[in-house]
Each structure stands twice: as structure tokens, then as C-alpha cells.
Amino acid sequence: MLVVNLLPLVGSLALDWAFVTVVQLYCLDAVGLFVAYGLAATFARPGVLVDERERTHLPVLGGDWTDDPRRLDLHRSLPPLYPRNLRTVVPTLVAFVCFVIVPAGIALTTRATISGPGRRPRTPVEPFVSALSVFASPLVLGTGLAMAGVHLLVVPRRYFRRGEHEATSAYVTLERPARFVAVYAGTVVVGFVAFLLTLALVGVVAPDPVVERVEVVLLVGGFYAAKMGLERLRFRSEESPDCGGIARWLVPADPHAGAGGPP
Numbered sequence: 001m002l003v004v005n006l007l008p009l010v011g012s013l014a015l016d017w018a019f020v021t022v023v024q025l026y027c028l029d030a031v032g033l034f035v036a037y038g039l040a041a042t043f044a045r046p047g048v049l050v051d052e053r054e055r056t057h058l059p060v061l062g063g064d065w066t067d068d069p070r071r072l073d074l075h076r077s078l079p080p081l082y083p084r085n086l087r088t089v090v091p092t093l094v095a096f097v098c099f100v101i102v103p104a105g106i107a108l109t110t111r112a113t114i115s116g117p118g119r120r121p122r123t124p125v126e127p128f129v130s131a132l133s134v135f136a137s138p139l140v141l142g143t144g145l146a147m148a149g150v151h152l153l154v155v156p157r158r159y160f161r162r163g164e165h166e167a168t169s170a171y172v173t174l175e176r177p178a179r180f181v182a183v184y185a186g187t188v189v190v191g192f193v194a195f196l197l198t199l200a201l202v203g204v205v206a207p208d209p210v211v212e213r214v215e216v217v218l219l220v221g222g223f224y225a226a227k228m229g230l231e232r233l234r235f236r237s238e239e240s241p242d243c244g245g246i247a248r249w250l251v252p253a254d255p256h257a258g259a260g261g262p263p
Contacts, residue, residue, distance in 0.1 A: 004150050005029070005227055007143045009220045017140070020109045020131040025144050027105050030181060032148025034096050036155035037177045038089040041170035043079050043160075058092045058174055079160065085170035092174050100181065102128070158238065175252040180234050183246060187226050195222060 008025040011017040071080040109127040135141045159165060164173070195218050203211050237247040 001150050004146050009224055021134045023108045024131055024134055025147060027101050028144045029147040031101055032151040034093055034177050036151035037174055038093050040156045040159040041089050041173040042081050042085045043165040044085055044168060044170040044173055045166050046169040079165050088170040172252050179250050184230055191222055191226055
């Protein structure tokens, strides 16, 4: 994961990939993370006790679904899949893509297009749709598939190895990446503000060539360090439920813990 997350930044520096290309790749990375947790969530044995939560964050139907016994045995090496979990997984993935990834991609690509040279877009959606053409490049497409694929390999494997499909509901499983993305977005905003302030201070005392180098180092190095720090925080929160601070917030409360465990 350390190497895969570095690929877009290497492409930006060594291959002159545009800013919108890097944005598209990290958007695909976030989608891959959600899909990986969604895939794992379909195997969750406990029902979804949404009604016993003080408030919900994901677009799912309320109610206790533990009375739905249907299950699919796909392979002897896998636990049974519970179709009832799709009522949590599908709406959540659709809402995440439509109301988080697409708006964020539109905002970032439109901003980059307006601030750059060339024709102004007719609609805010036009730059985002046009930017999807970058995946016609085998190198960009391969990078995107690698970034999404590493989550599909790591998340389910860790999920099953810890036996979480036996104790954690699909809702709680999907709330983890939702909380992670919220912290991720907040960190990017705070980091960008700190980047602008640092750049302004350096510009006061240093010549333009130095400022340009510092800009690249701060932007590339700072983002990579923050992304890897958050990924490590996510792993630590899942491995050590008793951790504190932001890592503790990344682990949502499970209603089954107060209901005597899973059915």
C-alpha cells in the first residue's frame, strides 16, 4: 500500500500527469476502499440493528433484519453470504459515489480547469467527464486498478482473519470507511490551508525558484505523509479497539455489543 499510493505522485512528478489525473486516481482509491468494505459486509452474520442506534449515518432501511435466515454458500473456503446485507451495502455504495465522490471530483476538476489556460467549461460537469478520458492510458488505468485492487485484497482478508463477519453487522462494517473518508477529507482541507500559509511565509524570504521547489515538496510529500498516516490510523483502530483519540472514533459503536452479541 505504501508503494501503490505513491504511484500518482510519481506520475505527477516524473511523467507530468495533470492535477485532474491525480484527483481521479485518488477518487478511484476511495471508491475501491468502500467497495472492499462493502464486499466484506455482505458476509456479516449479525443483523442490522439500526433502530437501536441514537442516529444513523448511512442510507439504509430501519429495523432488525436478523429474522431473515437466507444465506448463500459460495465456496467452502468462504463464510456464507447473507443477501439481507445488500439492503445496507448497495444504497451506501450508490450514495457514496453519487453524493461524495462525483461532487468532490466535479469541484476539484472544475477548479483546476478554470484556474488553467484554455476554454472555460460550459457546465461544471464537463471537466469531470472529460477528465475520465485519462483512463484510456494503460499506465493511468493500471495505476488506478492497483490502487483500488489493494483494498480489495487487504480489507476482506483482514476482516475474515479477525472473524469480524461473525460479530460485526454490515452497517457497522460500512460505517468504518465512511468515518475514515470524513477524517480524510478534513485532513486534506486543513493540510491545504497549512500548505498555503507555509508557502506564503517561504515566499517572503526566498526567491521564486526556491518557492517552486518547496511547493512541490510540501504538496507531494505532505499529502503522501498524511495519507499514509491516516491509513496506519485506520489499521490501528481495527486491530486495537481500545485505542484512543481519532483512532477510537474511527470504530463505530456496535448495537450488538449491548444486545448480548450477534444472533
